[in-house]
Amino acid sequence: xxxxxxxxxxxxxxxxxxxxxxWALMRLPEPELWEQHPWADEGCGxxxxxxxxxxxxxxxxxxxxxxxxxxxxxxxxxECDCQGQSLAGAVHTARTL
Numbered sequence: 001x002x003x004x005x006x007x008x009x010x011x012x013x014x015x016x017x018x019x020x021x022x023w024a025l026m027r028l029p030e031p032e033l034w035e036q037h038p039w040a041d042e043g044c045g046x047x048x049x050x051x052x053x054x055x056x057x058x059x060x061x062x063x064x065x066x067x068x069x070x071x072x073x074x075x076x077x078x079e080c081d082c083q084g085q086s087l088a089g090a091v092h093t094a095r096t097l
Contacts, residue, residue, distance in 0.1 A: 004031065004047055004059055011066075011087035019091045026050035026057070026094065034058065036077040046077055055097060057090045066090035068097070 015023055031047040034056070049066075050057040058077060060067050065084020069077050085093075 004061075007059070007064075008049065008087070014086075015088050015091065019088055019095065022052075022095050023050065023087075023091045026052040026091075031059075032075070034075050034077050036080055046080075048077070050091075050094070052094055055094050057087075057094055060084050068093045070097075 012020070012023070027050045028048065031049050033045040034048045035045050036058075046058040046060055048056045048058045054070050054072070055068055056071055056077065057066055057068055059065075060080070060082070063082060063084030066087050066089070067081035067084060068090050069079055069081060071078060
C-alpha cells in the first residue's frame with residue numbers, strides 16, 4: 001500500500017486543474033480493495049481509488065497503471081483493463097465517458 005500511496009501522490013501532483021477538480025469529486029477517502037476475477041485473484045483484488053456514477057478508477061499492480069471500468073456491483077470490477085495508464089489518463093477517460 002505504501003508504493004500505491006507514493007505513486008498516487010506523485011501522479012496527483014501532475015494533474016491539470018480541470019482533471020484535478022474532477023478527481024477531487026470522485027476520489028474515495030481511502031482506497032478500497034475490490035474483487036476482480038481472475039486477474040486480481042493472486043493479490044486479493046485491485047485498489048479502487050475513485051468512483052463517479054457507475055465508473056471506478058483502480059490501480060492495477062500488474063501493469064503499475066490506472067484503469068477505468070464500469071461496474072454493476074460495489075466491490076466488484078467486472079473487467080480488467082490490462083493496458084494501464086497514468087492517473088491523468090484514467091481521470092480524463094472517466095470524465096469523458
